[in-house]
Amino acid sequence: MNLDKLVVNGEEPGPHLLITAGVHGDEYEPMETVRRVFKIVEAVQSKLKGTLTLVPVVNQPAFKLAERTGADKLDLARICPGKEEGSESEQIAYAVSTLIKTADYYIDMHNGGRYHNIFPFSGYVLHSDESVLESQRQLAKAFLLPIIWGTDPGLQGRTLSVARDANIPAIYTEIGGAGIYQESNTVLAVEGCINVLKFLGMLPGKAKDSNISYHLEDHRKESGHLQRLLPSPTDGFYMPVVSFGQEVKEGEIIGYVQDVLGQSRTPIKADQSGIIFILRSVASVQKGDALGAILPVRQNNKLQSIYE
Numbered sequence: 001m002n003l004d005k006l007v008v009n010g011e012e013p014g015p016h017l018l019i020t021a022g023v024h025g026d027e028y029e030p031m032e033t034v035r036r037v038f039k040i041v042e043a044v045q046s047k048l049k050g051t052l053t054l055v056p057v058v059n060q061p062a063f064k065l066a067e068r069t070g071a072d073k074l075d076l077a078r079i080c081p082g083k084e085e086g087s088e089s090e091q092i093a094y095a096v097s098t099l100i101k102t103a104d105y106y107i108d109m110h111n112g113g114r115y116h117n118i119f120p121f122s123g124y125v126l127h128s129d130e131s132v133l134e135s136q137r138q139l140a141k142a143f144l145l146p147i148i149w150g151t152d153p154g155l156q157g158r159t160l161s162v163a164r165d166a167n168i169p170a171i172y173t174e175i176g177g178a179g180i181y182q183e184s185n186t187v188l189a190v191e192g193c194i195n196v197l198k199f200l201g202m203l204p205g206k207a208k209d210s211n212i213s214y215h216l217e218d219h220r221k222e223s224g225h226l227q228r229l230l231p232s233p234t235d236g237f238y239m240p241v242v243s244f245g246q247e248v249k250e251g252e253i254i255g256y257v258q259d260v261l262g263q264s265r266t267p268i269k270a271d272q273s274g275i276i277f278i279l280r281s282v283a284s285v286q287k288g289d290a291l292g293a294i295l296p297v298r299q300n301n302k303l304q305s306i307y308e
């Protein structure tokens with residue numbers, strides 16, 4: 001299995017940066033971001049130091065189906081490092097994992113897919129190696145998104161787990177989603193990628209300083225597992241009553257799940273205080289579906305750490 005990729009080789013030595021998109025097939029702006037970053041960097045190839053490798057759509061079978069996963073239903077963000085002789089998704093996981101191990105730095109771009117919309121943030125794992133962790137903090141800042149979230153390093157099967165085990169500084173980004181293409185999200189992500197290239201000294205020019213609103217490091221187990229946040233208590237029709245970035249207090253009603261006739265309305269309450277950073281974008285829900293998530297931040301512009 002070979003991944004379709006775009007590579008720009010600089011004329012001077014420098015690091016190897018890998019940027020991937022489309023690990024999930026229904027996350028569109030990252031795919032366009034990667035294609036656009038290629039065109040921008042290719043046009044100034046003589047000024048590039050090092051190597052830039054770009055994969056616009058890691059999971060092409062899933063993209064063709066307009067689904068998160070391919071026909072075998074295996075989530076690429078759960079089965080890395082994959083299997084060379086496995087199912088289609090396992091082979092893709094193997095190919096992307098092998099590629100990650102060749103990089104010096106790695107960015108994996110995502111969004112909320114068809115079912116969720118995500119307030120822009122950069123994330124990384126709370127790596128046990130302090131120098132890798134610090135590089136990841138710097139990369140996350142250089143991507144210029146308003147929220148930075150460091151989470152449980154123990155989650156397995158991710159592209160970031162492969163980078164973690166190889167001590168390669170890596171971040172992931174989440175911007176928007178809802179299964180639609182939004183140009184403004186692409187613009188944001190392109191700016192982030194180019195700024196990281198400048199930050200790493202791969203492109204000339206001074207990197208912009210980040211203007212982050214919140215920087216949280218959450219050391220609690222399974223922090224960062226997006227699908228498990230705020231599960232719906234029942235089947236029904238979900239209506240959020242909050243908007244992105246809004247501050248909420250624990251216990252505050254953030255939406256309702258109602259039945260078909262509107263006779264029963266189950267309030268959904270904030271499970272913690274913080275800001276709304278993920279919202280479900282599809283009204284039809286089944287019991288257990290993730291309705292959204294709150295980032296438990298309490299202070300602006302400062303690194304805040306949460307422990308068990």
Ligand SMILES: [Zn+2]
Pocket residue numbers: 023024027110111113
């Ligand atoms: Zn994703």
